[in-house]
Amino acid sequence: MSIHFFDDKNKGKTLEAQELLFRKPYTWLITFSITTLNFLITYNLKNIGIQYLYFYVLDIITTYIIIEFYALGVKVLNKKIPLHQDFVKRVTYQLTLHTLSVVIFSILLNELLDYIFFNGERLSLSFNFYTQDTVLALVFILFFHCLYLGLYLLSTKRIAKEEKSPKVKVIQGMSFKLMDLKEILCVYTSLGTTYVVNDHNKKFVLEKTLGEFEEMSSGRFFRANRQFIVSLAIIDSFKSAENGKVEVFLNAGTVADLSGSIFVSRSKASSFRAWINAHRQ
Incomplete structure (x- = not known):
């Protein structure tokens, strides 16, 4: 898609x-x-x-x-x-x-x-x-x-x-890098650490929490659940799942943490579909 x-x-x-x-x-x-x-x-x-x-x-x-x-x-x-x-x-x-x-x-x-x-x-x-x-x-x-x-x-x-997209500071090895929001495909947490994935499918550590990132980000991102914030660019497809949830399949390349699908809860399902419809041609 x-x-x-x-x-x-x-x-x-x-x-x-x-x-x-x-x-x-x-x-x-x-x-x-x-x-x-x-x-x-x-x-x-x-x-x-x-x-x-x-x-x-x-x-x-x-x-x-x-x-x-x-x-x-x-x-x-x-x-x-x-x-x-x-x-x-x-x-x-x-x-x-x-x-x-x-x-x-x-x-x-x-x-x-x-x-x-x-x-x-x-x-x-x-x-x-x-x-x-x-x-x-x-x-x-x-x-x-x-x-x-x-x-x-x-x-x-x-x-x-x-x-003009604001920039976020990410950790790249022993140094810091300023990354434009337009470069970011996905933000997620794993084992207490927040990561961002850019448009080259590279993963960086983010000093901010998911909540802090959500506050500064624009409508190009959607908070899918407690673990993931996604952009349209990383979504490959989605379908209805049991109990009113939405199963979202990501196109994350070589990032192992994003190799499977993620779920949008029933309470956010309608908001997710509205967000998709508002930003696609």
Whole structure:
């Protein structure tokens, strides 16, 4: 049985960071912030009257709808041109076609609401609206692009940092060796000593206990029982055994201690199968 890690297993994590912008608490916060800033820029507060409160509420609704339209465009782009597949092409489309569509939608929406609530007398075909408000909307859209793409880049940088495998110290003869977690196939105990087996089927003594290793290791390892922690790479095959257990056959080469099979207890059997399914193609 051949098992491989997903190449883009962290795709969901990177999407998760920037998609926070489109969750309701953040969407409303951004809506109020943009509307208030736009209001302060557009109107002279010295001459403000009660009608401006009406304008403000309507502008909040308008901004919220535009942000939802912006989010819809991003979702379409995420399906057609995901950031993790072709970043340059995606940014190009987002800065051109997506920006243009949001600007056009913003103009049409403002004109529609102006016609509904003000009989077209507030904005319709207004020179100030097209030379000031529309330009300001374009600035906000570009800022939103920068915020969205910036969150993506920060999340990929964070994940890349997390992906750097920590090293463990093992004993090699009379000296010590630092071994990358990605090199380790299996960790097990025998007669009170903890051993690691690397990807060349060589055995080393580990100063840590199984519990200590389990705490520092990532999801690429599974604690099969009290004696063994295994990676996917060392598993040759597995099958159901009596009493709900799972019998696991290891591909350990010349390591005598791993020549037979090991058993995953009934209580861990479902977790083991879920771990296998989550990391294989």
